[in-house]
Amino acid sequence: MPTTFNYHTTVAWKNEHWGHLVCGNGAAMDFSAPPDAHGHAGVLTPEDAFVAAVNTCVMMMFLWACERFKIPLVSYECYAEGTKIIELDRTELFTKIVLRPKIRVKECDETRVRRALESAQKYSLVANSIKSEIILESTIEVVQ
Amino acid sequence: MPTTFNYHTTVAWKNEHWGHLVCGNGAAMDFSAPPDAHGHAGVLTPEDAFVAAVNTCVMMMFLWACERFKIPLVSYECYAEGTKIIELDRTELFTKIVLRPKIRVKECDETRVRRALESAQKYSLVANSIKSEIILESTIEVVQ
Numbered sequence: 001m002p003t004t005f006n007y008h009t010t011v012a013w014k015n016e017h018w019g020h021l022v023c024g025n026g027a028a029m030d031f032s033a034p035p036d037a038h039g040h041a042g043v044l045t046p047e048d049a050f051v052a053a054v055n056t057c058v059m060m061m062f063l064w065a066c067e068r069f070k071i072p073l074v075s076y077e078c079y080a081e082g083t084k085i086i087e088l089d090r091t092e093l094f095t096k097i098v099l100r101p102k103i104r105v106k107e108c109d110e111t112r113v114r115r116a117l118e119s120a121q122k123y124s125l126v127a128n129s130i131k132s133e134i135i136l137e138s139t140i141e142v143v144q
Numbered sequence: 145m146p147t148t149f150n151y152h153t154t155v156a157w158k159n160e161h162w163g164h165l166v167c168g169n170g171a172a173m174d175f176s177a178p179p180d181a182h183g184h185a186g187v188l189t190p191e192d193a194f195v196a197a198v199n200t201c202v203m204m205m206f207l208w209a210c211e212r213f214k215i216p217l218v219s220y221e222c223y224a225e226g227t228k229i230i231e232l233d234r235t236e237l238f239t240k241i242v243l244r245p246k247i248r249v250k251e252c253d254e255t256r257v258r259r260a261l262e263s264a265q266k267y268s269l270v271a272n273s274i275k276s277e278i279i280l281e282s283t284i285e286v287v288q
Contacts, residue, residue, distance in 0.1 A: 007228065009196045012222075026186040044171040047169075051153045051168075056175050059157065123236065
């Protein structure tokens with residue numbers, strides 16, 4: 001039997017195109033749609049939450065992989081871009097997410113870092129739970 | 145040719161199991177893993193971001209559907225719970241998301257509200273982009 005865990009959030013409509021989100025782990029914030037879909041700038045949107053879920057999950061799994069692979073990580077930063085298409089029947093889909101991690105490590109074989117990154121993607125809960133193709137374009141720098 | 149749009153976020157590792165997230169629409173916050181996975185309480189986690197992406201997206205699409213279906217919405221609140229399983233090979237997957245919207249409308253046919261909710265799910269970008277089964281358990285109350 002596989003082990004199961006539950007995670008929850010609650011949203012509430014405030015007014016117009018504004019909502020308030022409360023997450024199970026305690027984070028809380030207003031949200032809206034993107035400005036080009038009648039929403040507001042400066043707050044979380046469903047699109048950003050989706051791309052953030054992938055981006056944050058792969059990073060957390062990479063930290064875990066670095067611990068397992070004994071990689072002395074110096075810095076990790078990752079720009080992630082999700083591409084949405086609108087089909088002719090007006091349904092929408094995130095077809096791909098490109099992740100561009102910039103990784104700096106101390107005196108470490110670059111191949112080991114690549115293996116850790118592949119491992120992070122393989123074990124990422126969010127990466128496994130989405131239909132979008134995930135493309136990793138990493139930059140690895142080994143520093144003294 | 146389908147129309148395409150891009151959405152981006154950036155994450156950066158701070159230290160230990162802490163990261164910082166900056167979203168394309170302007171929201172910015174610290175994040176971590178869930179406390180039961182070596183993370184910290186009180187901040188965003190990838191798991192919460194994933195469930196929030198679905199929950200916020202379906203709400204925004206429901207607001208849009210209410211406008212189209214001319215439904216006088218009084219209130220909308222939705223608890224969403226995502227179930228993760230850990231497979232024997234230790235990969236993880238969100239198998240289902242249960243959404244429990246509590247909807248109050250003014251003098252309106254309940255069937256129309258149900259149709260609007262189905263429409264919200266059908267046109268939700270995030271709902272369409274995930275592998276998890278989505279289960280809607282709605283409560284609709286018509287008030288004077």
